[in-house]
Amino acid sequence: MGENEQIKSLFQRVCYDDSIQAYNELYIALCTRLIHFSASIVSSFHLAEEIVSDVFISLWQKRRDMSHVENPVVYLYVSTKNLSLNTLQQQKRHQHHSLDALNADMLVIAPEAESGMVSAEVSQKIERAIRSLPTRCQLIFRLIKQDRLSYREVATLLNISTKTVDAQLTIAVKKISQAIRFDLSDETAQTYLRQDS
Known part of the structure; x- marks a missing residue:
């Protein structure tokens, strides 16, 4: 079962079975990603938690009314x-606030050196390159590459078109x-940066 199906299944058990265990598992599965995302908006991990x-x-509290939710992750x-x-x-x-005023430092989730695909040094170069991107571009990259949302999910979340998501991700x-072109073979770089729509 893929991660999204697993999350959907936990969400349904919360809504239909009032399962506290499913609720706890759902929280554990998503809390780190959501806290980083929230912290990038409010600039405080404490507040984001x-x-x-x-x-x-x-x-x-509203679980009985939530059974219609098609995509729990986006919700x-x-x-x-x-x-x-x-x-x-x-x-x-x-002050009026929008997602354009994101605090990019809060988005940083340790790069995936531990996955063994890239060394810690290359991982730091990738992190620096990500940080040099415009904030919204960074956010889109991280949501797709690190939080594993789909193009459509990111488009829904940020109220933009999938074309815009695609364009930003390409940048x-x-x-x-x-x-990182001197550090990784083309093949490894392509695998790491693979675009899954």
Whole structure:
């Protein structure tokens, strides 16, 4: 069972069976990704943990009405995004906030050197290349490559077209490929940066 099917199955067990065990497993499966995502909006891991916790509490309270949700991953990301932006607005009442003001440092999730595909040194080069991208481009790259969302899921989450997602990802992949082209064989680079739509 793929990760998305597993998450869907846990989500359905929460909604239909009131399963606390499924609820806990769902939280464990997604909390790190959602906390990083929220922290990139609110610039605070502490606040992001509270926000993600609130998103899950709200899910449990409304679980009976949630059985219609087609894609639980997107639903939870969108809920996290909305609550994060609302929290920011409450903190700074007079400023309008959007995803363009992301704190990119909070998006950093340790690069995948431990997967054995790339060395720690190359992994750092990749991280530097990602950090040099425009913020929205970084976010799209990370959501697809690290959080493993699909193009369509990212488009839904950020209210943009899949064409825009594709264009931004192409920019990111090009820039990162240039940064590491002397360190990896083309084949390894292609595997690491493979675009799965």
